[in-house]
Amino acid sequence: MAEWSEQIRQILAGRAPSPSPAPADDVSLVRAAVLIPLYECEGQIYVLLTRRTDKVDHHKGQVSFPGGRYDDSDQNSLNTALREAYEEVGLQPADIKILGVLDSMLTSTGFVVTPYVGMIPYPYKFHLNEDEVAAALHVPLAVFQDPSHFREEIWEWNGEFIPMQFYRHQEEVIWGATARIMKSFLEVVGDEAIAWPLATPVPARAGKLQLGSQRGFHYVEWGSAGRPCLVLLHGALQTAHSWDDLAAVLQDRYRLLALDQRGHGESDWADSYRLDDYVMDLEAFLDHWQIGPVALIGMSMGGLNAMVYAVRRPSQVKGLVLMDAGPGLCEEGVRTLRDFAKSVPDEFSSLEEAVELARLFNPRRSIQNLRHRLFHNLRRRVDGKWVWRYDPQFKQFGSAYSEPLPDLWPVWAQVTSPTLIVRGQESNVLTQAVAHRMTEGCSRVVLAEVAGAGHAVVGDNLEGCLAALEPFLANL
Numbered sequence: 001m002a003e004w005s006e007q008i009r010q011i012l013a014g015r016a017p018s019p020s021p022a023p024a025d026d027v028s029l030v031r032a033a034v035l036i037p038l039y040e041c042e043g044q045i046y047v048l049l050t051r052r053t054d055k056v057d058h059h060k061g062q063v064s065f066p067g068g069r070y071d072d073s074d075q076n077s078l079n080t081a082l083r084e085a086y087e088e089v090g091l092q093p094a095d096i097k098i099l100g101v102l103d104s105m106l107t108s109t110g111f112v113v114t115p116y117v118g119m120i121p122y123p124y125k126f127h128l129n130e131d132e133v134a135a136a137l138h139v140p141l142a143v144f145q146d147p148s149h150f151r152e153e154i155w156e157w158n159g160e161f162i163p164m165q166f167y168r169h170q171e172e173v174i175w176g177a178t179a180r181i182m183k184s185f186l187e188v189v190g191d192e193a194i195a196w197p198l199a200t201p202v203p204a205r206a207g208k209l210q211l212g213s214q215r216g217f218h219y220v221e222w223g224s225a226g227r228p229c230l231v232l233l234h235g236a237l238q239t240a241h242s243w244d245d246l247a248a249v250l251q252d253r254y255r256l257l258a259l260d261q262r263g264h265g266e267s268d269w270a271d272s273y274r275l276d277d278y279v280m281d282l283e284a285f286l287d288h289w290q291i292g293p294v295a296l297i298g299m300s301m302g303g304l305n306a307m308v309y310a311v312r313r314p315s316q317v318k319g320l321v322l323m324d325a326g327p328g329l330c331e332e333g334v335r336t337l338r339d340f341a342k343s344v345p346d347e348f349s350s351l352e353e354a355v356e357l358a359r360l361f362n363p364r365r366s367i368q369n370l371r372h373r374l375f376h377n378l379r380r381r382v383d384g385k386w387v388w389r390y391d392p393q394f395k396q397f398g399s400a401y402s403e404p405l406p407d408l409w410p411v412w413a414q415v416t417s418p419t420l421i422v423r424g425q426e427s428n429v430l431t432q433a434v435a436h437r438m439t440e441g442c443s444r445v446v447l448a449e450v451a452g453a454g455h456a457v458v459g460d461n462l463e464g465c466l467a468a469l470e471p472f473l474a475n476l
Contacts (some may be wrong), residue, residue, distance in 0.1 A: 001378065004045060005038070005099055005119045011189055012100025012117060020104040029106070033081040033114045034067025036185060037091065038099075038141070039122035045141040047182075048120070049174070050088060051185045053134045061384055063137065063174045065115070065181065066091065069115050070318060077114040089136060090127030096120055102184055107177045108157075115181045122443040143169045144182050148206035148220065151266075155381075171351045171371075173380040203424035208266070211284040218266035219285070220244075220258045222251035229294045230473070231286065233302025235323075235456075236400035237341055237390050241376035242299065245369070246461050246469075254473070259285055261302070263391035263400070265376065273393070273402040278305040279312065286316060295319035295476055297469075300429070300459060301400050311414045318474040320419040321469065324430045324457050327408035331427035333455065338398040346395075348386040354378060364452065364460040373459065412438065420472040424453035446472060 022029050037048040054060045066085040068303055074080045078101075097119040104114045143149050144167055155164040165183065166175035205221045220240045230250065234242040240258035247256045258269040262281055270277065282305060286294065296317055298306035303325025310317040315456070340361055349355045351374060358370045378386040390423040394400050419442075423435045432449075440443045448468030453460035 005097070008038075008117060008189055009099040012102075015188065017101075018103040020112070022112050023378055028110065030111045031070040031077070031080075031114075032111045033067035033070065033077040033084070033116065034181065035081040035085045035091075035096070036065055036102075036115055036117045037085065038095070038117065038180070039120050039124075041122055041138075042389050046122070047139050047141055048089070048142070049137040049139055049178070050128075050133045051137060051172070053130070053132060054447075061134075062176060062178070063172050064178050067113070067115075069111070070399045078116055081114070081116045088103055088129050088133050090125070090129075094429075095124070096312070102181065105177060105180060105184070111177070111207060113177055113181070115185070117185065119128045137169075137172060139169055139172075139174075143167065144186060150183075153379075168375075171375065182275075191404060208307045209285070209288060211281065215262065215268040215270060216323060217262070217268070217281065217285060218288065219262040221248075221256065222247040222401065223255040225255060226472075227253065227255045228476070229255045229257065229289075229291050231282075231294045231296050231306075232256060233261065233282070233296070233298040233306050234258070234264065235300030235302055236337075237264070237301070237377075237388075237394060238373070239389070241265070242373060242458065244372065246458055246466070249466060250470075257285075257292075261305070261400075263394065265389055269391040269393075273397070273400060274392075275305070275308060275401060275403075275405060279308045282306070282309050283313065286313075292316070293318040293453065295321065295473060297321040297323065298325060299323040300455065302323050304405070307415060308411055310417050311411055314416050316327070317417045317475065320415065320417045321422065321472065322419065323422050323465075324424050324427050324455050326421065326430050326434050327412040328434045328437070329429050330431050330434070333431075336428065337455070342395055342398055344388075346387060346392070347381075348378070349384075351375060351378065351380075351386055354386060362454065362456060362460070364454060365456065369459050415444075417444070418472075420468065421445065421447045422468050423447065423449045424455055424457040424460060425449045425451050426454045427457070429455040 039046050049063050050066055051063050052061060066088045067081055068084040070080045074083060082096065085091040088092060099117045099119055102115040104112055106112055128136060149167050149169060150167065152163060152165045154161050164175060166173055166179045206217045208218045211217050232243045234240060240260045243258045250256060260276055262270045263273060293316055296306040296310060303322040306320060310320050344357065354374050355367060355370050358374060359367065377389055379389050380386050421435055421438060423430050435447055439447050450457050450461050450464035450468060453464060460466050
């Protein structure tokens with residue numbers, strides 16, 4: 001038996017089971033059991049999950065472990081888990097090495113579920129029951145160990161608002177009893193028992209802070225403390241994950257902090273979205289970390305917020321990078337973005353539907369890039385629809401600002417830190433004329449134009465963006 005599976009077996013064998021969550025004679029409850037199938041592949045532990053079809057009686061379309069309700073032919077709950085695993089995905093009972101059992105769990109739908117942990121061989125010739133299983137999902141256990149994939153939100157369920165814990169992996173939302181069982185498994189087993197096979201840790205970390213306003217601000221962090229710090233501010237209607245690809249390249253040399261600005265991503269919505277509000281949030285965010293002078297990198301709206309902060313707190317900014325942002329933006333280009341933002345649907349039937357719409361608007365971006373960005377910018381409701389995470393007020397404003405911006409040229413004139421302007425060569429938002437005007441008489445300002453990129457310069461041409469950015473950062 002593999003080292004990790006033997007450790008899990010010993011941990012599960014050595015624990016005292018908790019009492020059943022419901023009386024054994026309560027006939028109103030449905031007895032059920034599931035299998036948590038684990039296997040090793042290329043140095044990592046994987047979990048086999050299924051996505052249920054719409055043909056089943058319960059939990060239609062949900063992600064679940066192989067399993068189901070107790071049958072009179074079953075000798076016990078373990079037989080239930082093994083039988084269901086065979087019926088759903090073709091796992092032969094003789095091929096499953098049972099490592100132990102977790103505490104039974106009472107669900108909101110009236111099931112008492114007993115989870116069994118098992119090790120299975122891999123590769124394996126699975127046979128999916130097309131009436132019950134729409135797809136088999138092979139998910140690295142590291143996904144569930146990484147806190148950035150875990151969420152807790154208030155969901156509407158059967159007319160009530162309840163706290164819901166869930167995991168997100170690619171297009172899948174793993175919630176309900178499945179998420180609770182997985183969380184329980186990780187808590188019982190602990191990280192040490194399942195750390196051995198993992199080749200590398202997941203680099204990104206995420207958290208949520210209560211800042212001065214007492215609102216919750218979500219952030220993503222890469223790299224190690226003690227390295228030069230880069231603070232990343234996304235554009236309007238985007239998220240901190242806009243920077244994932246860039247951070248993956250820079251994290252070995254820098255510490256990077258990306259903020260979901262108010263009303264965006266997983267940060268709380270607010271009553272006001274003035275320019276000053278965003279800047280005060282940034283002040284509170286950086287004050288929290290106490291990290292001294294940083295390099296600020298802002299995309300579009302994030303660049304404007306960073307520029308104002310650099311004037312208010314010049315001693316805290318050792319370098320400023322404006323990604324297709326400046327004090328004078330082309331009204332026609334801004335109107336195009338505003339009209340598109342107002343026209344997008346409030347909900348989508350699938351993530352791919354949203355990806356296709358975004359692809360039509362910006363064909364420069366790869367499908368993979370768009371899918372990744374939209375996965376973090378949308379959330380999947382219980383009914384399966386995908387809806388925007390950002391505050392719906394933004395569609396009413398036609399902007400992420402609730403008030404018209406002031407004239408920012410006087411602000412630009414007061415910036416004293418070394419500054420890099422990264423303009424998309426095909427941008428219709430920051431024109432070449434405005435970009436050149438920003439450099440006039442300013443030896444501290446460097447302008448770089450990225451070929452093949454429009455306004456979304458980082459996503460349109462990451463390599464070109466890095467070619468401009470890395471020398472600038474190295475000289476700070």
